[in-house]
Amino acid sequence: xxxxxxxxxVRHRDGVAVIDLSGDVDRRAEASMEAAWAEASxxxxxxxxxxxxxxxxxxxxxxxxxxxxxxxxxxxxxxIRAYGLSPHYREIFEITRLADFLAIEPDEESAVRGAEGSNxx
Amino acid sequence: MTALTRALRRRLLGQGAEPPREAPALTDSPGDEPAPIDxxxxxxxxxxxxxxxxxxxxxxxxxxxxxxxxxxxAGVRLVVPLVSQGELIGVLNLGPRLSEQDYSSDDRKLxxxxxxxxxxxxxxxxxxxxxxxxxxxxxxxxxELEVAKLIQQNFLPKQLPELAGWQVSAYYRxxxxxGGDFYDVxxxxxxxxxxxxxxVTDKGxxxxxxxxxxxSVLRASAQRLVDPGEVxxxxxxxxxxxxxEKMFVTCLYGVLDPETGHFRFANAGHDxxxxxxxxxxxxxxxxxxxxxxxxxxPYEEKETVLVPGDSLLLHSDGVVEAHDPEGGMxxxxxxxxxxxxxxxxxxxxxxxLADLHVHTGPGAEQEDDITMVxxxxxxxxxHVRHNGAVPDELLAEFEVESAExxxxxAIDRVAAAVGSLGIAAPRLERLKTAVGEAxxxxxxxxxxxxxxRPVTVxxxxxxxxxxxxxxxxxxxxxxSEAEVPDLEAKLAGLQRPRxxxxxxxxxxxDEMRETSDGGRHTLELALRLEGGDDGDE
Numbered sequence: 126x127x128x129x130x131x132x133x134x135v136r137h138r139d140g141v142a143v144i145d146l147s148g149d150v151d152r153r154a155e156a157s158m159e160a161a162w163a164e165a166s167x168x169x170x171x172x173x174x175x176x177x178x179x180x181x182x183x184x185x186x187x188x189x190x191x192x193x194x195x196x197x198x199x200x201x202x203x204x205i206r207a208y209g210l211s212p213h214y215r216e217i218f219e220i221t222r223l224a225d226f227l228a229i230e231p232d233e234e235s236a237v238r239g240a241e242g243s244n245x246x
Numbered sequence: 247m248t249a250l251t252r253a254l255r256r257r258l259l260g261q262g263a264e265p266p267r268e269a270p271a272l273t274d275s276p277g278d279e280p281a282p283i284d285x286x287x288x289x290x291x292x293x294x295x296x297x298x299x300x301x302x303x304x305x306x307x308x309x310x311x312x313x314x315x316x317x318x319x320a321g322v323r324l325v326v327p328l329v330s331q332g333e334l335i336g337v338l339n340l341g342p343r344l345s346e347q348d349y350s351s352d353d354r355k356l357x358x359x360x361x362x363x364x365x366x367x368x369x370x371x372x373x374x375x376x377x378x379x380x381x382x383x384x385x386x387x388x389x390e391l392e393v394a395k396l397i398q399q400n401f402l403p404k405q406l407p408e409l410a411g412w413q414v415s416a417y418y419r420x421x422x423x424x425g426g427d428f429y430d431v432x433x434x435x436x437x438x439x440x441x442x443x444x445x446v447t448d449k450g451x452x453x454x455x456x457x458x459x460x461x462s463v464l465r466a467s468a469q470r471l472v473d474p475g476e477v478x479x480x481x482x483x484x485x486x487x488x489x490x491e492k493m494f495v496t497c498l499y500g501v502l503d504p505e506t507g508h509f510r511f512a513n514a515g516h517d518x519x520x521x522x523x524x525x526x527x528x529x530x531x532x533x534x535x536x537x538x539x540x541x542x543x544p545y546e547e548k549e550t551v552l553v554p555g556d557s558l559l560l561h562s563d564g565v566v567e568a569h570d571p572e573g574g575m576x577x578x579x580x581x582x583x584x585x586x587x588x589x590x591x592x593x594x595x596x597x598x599l600a601d602l603h604v605h606t607g608p609g610a611e612q613e614d615d616i617t618m619v620x621x622x623x624x625x626x627x628x629h630v631r632h633n634g635a636v637p638d639e640l641l642a643e644f645e646v647e648s649a650e651x652x653x654x655x656a657i658d659r660v661a662a663a664v665g666s667l668g669i670a671a672p673r674l675e676r677l678k679t680a681v682g683e684a685x686x687x688x689x690x691x692x693x694x695x696x697x698x699r700p701v702t703v704x705x706x707x708x709x710x711x712x713x714x715x716x717x718x719x720x721x722x723x724x725x726s727e728a729e730v731p732d733l734e735a736k737l738a739g740l741q742r743p744r745x746x747x748x749x750x751x752x753x754x755x756d757e758m759r760e761t762s763d764g765g766r767h768t769l770e771l772a773l774r775l776e777g778g779d780d781g782d783e
Contacts, residue, residue: 192743
């Protein structure tokens with residue numbers, strides 16, 4: 126159902142920015158995700174991590190929003206990682222090949238460490 | 247102690263209760279029961295007795311009262327009012343003392359004490375009798391209602407027919423004072439089906455009996471005669487001679503050919519049914535007098551064709567005549583609009599009931615019986631049998647209004663419909679996402695998010711496969727995503743970020759096919775119940 130309160134909130138830790146997604150990732154999340162990206166990418170973080178732990182339903186419009194973030198990240202030279210995806214949405218990320226362009230980590234610590242390991246291109 | 251007493255009846259004015267039949271009477275000897283004296287309601291003696299503080303000497307009282315004169319003539323010397331909680335409930339009438347002396351002040355004190363104790367006891371006795379009488383009346387009334395309800399429910403169809411390509415829904419709720427609504431579904435030769443809705447004037451047991459008779463005659467006539475007009479004519483001839491005075495029956499009878507969608511009907515003064523088509527809603531008119539009024543009446547016969555996606559609402563006047571707290575009726579225009587706006591089938595009934603509830607306000611008692619029957623022709627093509635094997639079983643069929651976010655409703659209802667098939671969780675998730683994407687496409691591309699263009703979803707199970715058909719009002723060409731999404735191209739800005747829907751569907755289900763027929767576009771998703779990839783994450 127609609128989550129009106131900040132569906133995408135930003136935290137900073139260990140040089141990376143974490144975007145905590147909550148509720149449905151669909152058209153209604155668009156403005157919030159754009160704002161979150163602007164905030165997360167502002168300080169030139171080592172990476173931006175998408176936390177899907179609190180996310181519910183993700184539809185194709187939500188996928189398009191993630192593609193938009195990914196395009197912005199590529200343009201800005203920022204790496205994106207993700208964690209907290211359910212097996213089903215992990216499969217969706219594989220079908221759409223999103224998984225080829227963002228590292229899917231099992232949890233937040235791995236996601237943060239992965240960014241510190243910095244073997245990005 | 248004393249001599250003469252008389253039972254005295256007081257007429258109870260406008261209290262609706264029976265007068266207390268026997269006030270406590272003290273008589274000097276059996277068989278010497280004097281006739282009771284009636285006090286007229288406007289006799290000035292009444293207010294006097296009501297406010298008197300004790301025993302009253304009839305000789306000393308100066309009052310222009312016929313009752314007082316009558317009491318004196320009967321030899322009554324003392325009248326002791328019995329007053330309970332300010333209400334005069336009886337009197338003790340005493341003749342002269344046997345000793346022929348006047349009543350002493352001690353006597354009067356004794357009488358006052360006696361009256362003070364007798365009055366509440368008498369009052370309790372009266373109340374108990376009154377309540378017993380009321381309870382008996384109420385019980386008789388409830389029993390009658392119960393009988394009427396039983397008769398009526400016994401004659402309603404126990405189950406609705408399952409017709410391939412059709413959804414038949416019905417709702418019947420009697421008012422507390424059971425009215426005479428009824429509906430019936432009659433199987434006819436050649437796979438045709440007769441539909442009846444009717445309303446007997448009057449309520450309770452008489453209406454229920456006439457309803458039962460009408461239904462029986464109608465059933466018998468429907469088997470022998472083909473034309474709906476002829477059937478009503480015959481029923482009218484049967485009912486007229488025995489119809490109780492001031493009673494009649496309104497009734498619509500129609501014959502549906504489920505193969506072709508032809509619906510032939512005749513109407514004996516019943517509320518006009520509404521048919522919902524792609525263009526909106528309209529009444530189905532046919533002239534005819536109510537049944538049981540006059541013999542020799544002709545019944546006009548009309549015909550309409552219900553095409554896929556159409557639905558027909560038969561209804562009773564309990565719907566349009568429901569009042570709001572200010573006395574405004576729900577009315578025909580509102581019902582007609584509801585038929586145009588809402589999806590058909592059972593959902594139409596649910597939505598009309600919800601509107602009715604809003605109209606009458608919370609807690610309002612239902613005034614009249616409410617009956618609705620909906621015939622909905624499925625939007626998709628007729629059932630297709632796959633592999634010539636087991637025919638598909640229709641697990642669910644419903645409509646979803648084209649509004650943003652409503653794909654979630656489709657997902658939930660499909661998930662519920664396939665719940666018993668034992669699909670492993672990962673495959674079920676794929677089906678859900680595919681259904682959501684297909685519904686979004688249908689709402690957006692096929693129906694342009696127009697509220698009057700719902701998406702129709704059917705869930706079928708056959709063999710080892712579940713099929714979900716999602717139909718909209720668009721044409722196939724317009725809604726396929728033109729390009730295969732390529733993430734690299736999207737990231738490079740060569741493709742728009744969107745356009746994942748069909749691609750996802752194709753990759754999530756085992757088979758996807760599109761069909762188009764006469765302004766309906768259907769996407770069918772097929773998913774095997776078990777797949778070799780069930781072990782996947």
